[in-house]
Structures are given as structure tokens and as C-alpha cells.
Amino acid sequence: MLAILLFVTFLGMSAGEECNELQDPIKRDQGLGPFNVSRVERSESGIEGKLVPISEASHPFKNAFYEGDSYVVNYAVREGRPGDVVYYWQGAKSNVWEKGASAILAVQLDTSIGGGAIQSRVEMGKEPLHFISMFGGTFVTLQGGVEKNEAETDTDGTMLFKVTSQCNKAGFGTPITRTQQVDENKASLNDEDVFILKTPTSLFIFQAEGASDEEIAIAPKVAENLFPGEKASIFQGSPPPAIFTDALN
Template sequence: MPAEAATGSASAGSGDPDPQLEGAGAVAGLRVWRVENRRGDGAGAAAKFGVAAWPTSQYGDFYRGDAYLVLKSTQLPHGGGLAHDVHFWLGSQCTKDEATVAAYKAVELDTLLSGAPVQHRETEGKESPQFQSYFRSLRYMNGGIDSGFSHVTPDEYEARLYQVRKTKHTTRAFQCPMEASSLHHGDAFVLDAGREVYAWFGDECSPFERARAANLQAEIVDGRMGKARKGDADDDAFWEALGGSATDVRAAVHDKVEADEIDATKCDLYRLSDATGELAFTHVEAGGQVLDEKMLDTDDVFIIDAQVATVVWIGAGSSDEEKANAMRTAMTFLERHGRPLHTPVNVIKQGQSSDLFRSIFKK
């Protein structure tokens, strides 16, 4: 998993607003952009990374070799304006440059919206429940922009096999090798062959997975605007596409792991200090009690360690530098405390909230 800086680098941007972000957050809804290398023509042209709007028909589709920026704007009740959540999503195979630019663009979008958004760091397969809720399904596809992806017609389509995984919040579909031996009786699979889309169900897959796979099959077919249809997994064409037969199917494999829920009794609070010139995290004792918002000091920055997720809370009196380096601070904390670098991270300014924050500081 790439480790990214929080504020980008010289190649990430020149300080001028990115025209691709124009109008972002003006109305309620969902916006998605992909990080792209805008390398100029000619030998030796320097890379200039930016973002490009992702087609709405592909919302929920993520390439493992890419990074994405996602903005969710929600209308508050009683004419209260819009609340914004900015997520940057990192594929397991994206480059360090792409990860850096994604984080930089999240900060840029935050600035564009006058600091109103809550920032979230998301990683492939470990997305927060809030992020998952934005999409009917999540599909992880191999490759990325560097692999030369471009829009193709159903006749030209590269066939893909997806393994459908159970999740509480949405469907996760992971691309797997186009081989009959990829199938096993513990899961449901969807074969997208362009004009034919098949759903195959293992003997021991759950009713939930069966339903989710059927829904994903229908979503793909509907998205082809009449140029694709549901295929029958009993047809010879299904097995020909996979280069095998039913005898190649493996016994059930039960290796599904759900994301852990937040346990408020196991959350720890740390106060950030750099008074000595070196970043230090001082544990704040809670006296054996669950954390209380009253423990947060407006003049400081705090880290809330929820084991399976991390929150950076920025007090109103903290410095501009502390605000700008919030995501980098979170990454430093994860590394020093032995937490996986794919751990979801929220950056919250005083007065803001998020689903994760509310699950820790329950009223």
C-alpha cells in the first residue's frame, strides 16, 4: 500500500484551482474524479498530475492501479445548507505519485469549499461503511490509467470474472483470473463477457450472496443500454469463456472477513505535540471510561485510535501548519503504533462530525 504525503508535491499542482473541480459542492449529490497523469507531448516532458471527472455510469468501479477523489454533498435539514465529505481512495497498486496527488487534491477541494468538508482516506477493500453507502456496488478491476484503459464497445470488451463478497453495506466484487478454477462453491461469481453477463452460484454460497450477484449482473446489463443480456451459466459458452468445465470448480472456501465495528470502550485518545521539534503523541487517560468530547481541547490536535479506524481532530485554535499536515500526522501515528496503513482515516475540524466520530463519541 503506498504511503502518501498529505499536502502533495511540486508535481501535484501549481497552486491554481484545478478547472476539473469547478462547481464541485454547489449542489447535493456525488462527484467522482480519477487521478491522471497529464504528461505533455515530446521527449522528456515532465509529468503533471491532475484529476479528471469519472463517468457517472462507472461510479462504484475502481481500478486497483489508480487513485480517486470522491465528494459527497448532503443537504442539511431545515435549509441548513450543504454538508460535504471528501474521500480520496487508493488502489492497492496505485503509485506513490498518484497517492500523493489524491491527498493533495483532497486538501485542494477542502480549501475550495472553505474548509467545510470532513476528509477521509479510503483504501481498496477496507472502505468505511460511510463510503460504501454511496454506491450500490463496488467493483475492483485490475490495471489502471497506465494500462491504457479506454472506453470500448461490448464487442471489444475484455471479459472479466468477479467474485462477489458479502458485506453489510454494499456489494464488493473483486476481479479474479479468468479461469474455471477461480470458481469455488462457497461464493457467487459474475462473468462479464461484454454482450453476455453470467451469474454463477456455488452450492454453499449464502442467499445474500446469491441475491447480490444477481443484482450485480442486472446492473451491468442495464448499464449497457440494451447491448447486453443475461447469459445462462449452464451454457457451453460460459465454460468456454473460462477455458474449463464444471470439474475445475473448487470446494467451498470460506475466507470472508467483515470490517470490524467500532467498539467505543476500546478507543484511545492521544494529544499531538511538536514542542521539541519532533512529533510526539501523548496518551490521554480516560480513567477507564469511554471517551468524552469534553476531553478535546480547542487549542490542540488529537488522534483518536479506534483500532480499526483513526480520527484526527483539529481544534479551532490549532495552527495552519497543523491543519495542513493532518493526514500526514495520521500516517505517522499508524506507522509508530503498528497499525496497518490501509486503516481508514478521518480528518475532522472542531464543530464537524462524521459517522465514525459519532460512533466513538456517542451522546
């Protein structure tokens, strides 16, 4: 009992989130169509923006965007179509120039493919269900980003991710589950979500006492996408074991 009380004391409770009310920009589509992703970067002049298709070199983690960047995603409901939705996703720490450029470049992209697509702005942490579904529910936001062609990313070998499910009042009401890299310290933990911890030698999944069924179900898929081929050790209930917390600050 004392251990649980201490755990709650330094971790605290996750604040309840409001239900999503943001409607999908496209109806009756499950997000299974083809899409491509480009990051917004400065052109050689440094004034105008350009779209740079992401690659394994620039994005080693599958289905992941950096919170310090903005992206443009062209989605089609099926092969052979130029595009039905052009999303422009804006990271929470993306600068004003990148956010503005993402909107302009989304318009330009739509025009270049015929002008028939829906343009939809997406704020980090407020992604609609259709957007999340495009990535099979395993969409992740990473700390860091690229500024003036210089990358700032996590390189110390230890990474902590929080998997959070949000109730959804839009569409069919399917909960929306998102994954976000958080600071790798004990203060980032709570007893309502699921956490994925990668250390230089191990991979762990901690299912907190109050975690939802959606969070528990999607976390292994996220871990597999982020770190393919690695087997995660799964811990249930609260508090997490010392082998988990000892790797955090």
C-alpha cells in the same frame, strides 16, 4: 459426487475473511446524498497531480473504479451543501505517486469548498459501508487503469467478477458486499461467493453453494449496472455448468 470432488480440488475453498472494523467517517447517513468522482492524473508538467472528472468515455462501467488508479470523491449529505466527506480511494495497483497525489488533492479540494469536510482515506478492498452505500451496494473494482495518459483495460470481451460479502463489526453491523474483477480462469472460482461472467455473447451469474444471501441479492444489481439491458442466466449450487467454465481459461 466425483464431479463435486473434482470441482473442489481445482477451485479450493475461499479463505475466511476477518470482519470489517473500520468505522464510517460520517454517522447517521445512508449514503444517499449527491457526490462526484474524479480520477487522479498527472498535470501537464508531469510533476503535480490534477483531478479529472470521470466520464462515460473514461469509465464505461457504472459505479466502477480501476485498481491501477486513485480517485477523489466529494460527498454531501444533501443537495446544496459543498461537501461533507472527501474520500480519496487508492487502488491496490495504484502507484506511489498516485496515492500521494490523491491525499494532497483531497486536501486541496476540501480547502476549495470551505474546509469543513472530513477527509477519509480508503484502501481498495477495505471500503467502509458508507462508501459502498453511496453506490447502492454495487461498487466494482476493475482490472487495469491509466498510466501517463495511456489506458490499460480488459478488451477481449470476456470478464469475470467476484461478489464477496464481509461481516461488519462497525455501525449497525450490516454486512459489506464488494465486487471485484478477477482473472478469467477457473482458479479464480470458489464455492463460497457469487460470480458474474460476461462473454462476447452471454451474461451469467453463478451462485456457489456457500454464497451468502447478501451476495446472491446484490449480484443481479451489479450485473445490470455493468451490462444494462442484458439478461443474465443464473446457475445455483456447485459445481458451475460447463457452459460457464468453458468460457474460462
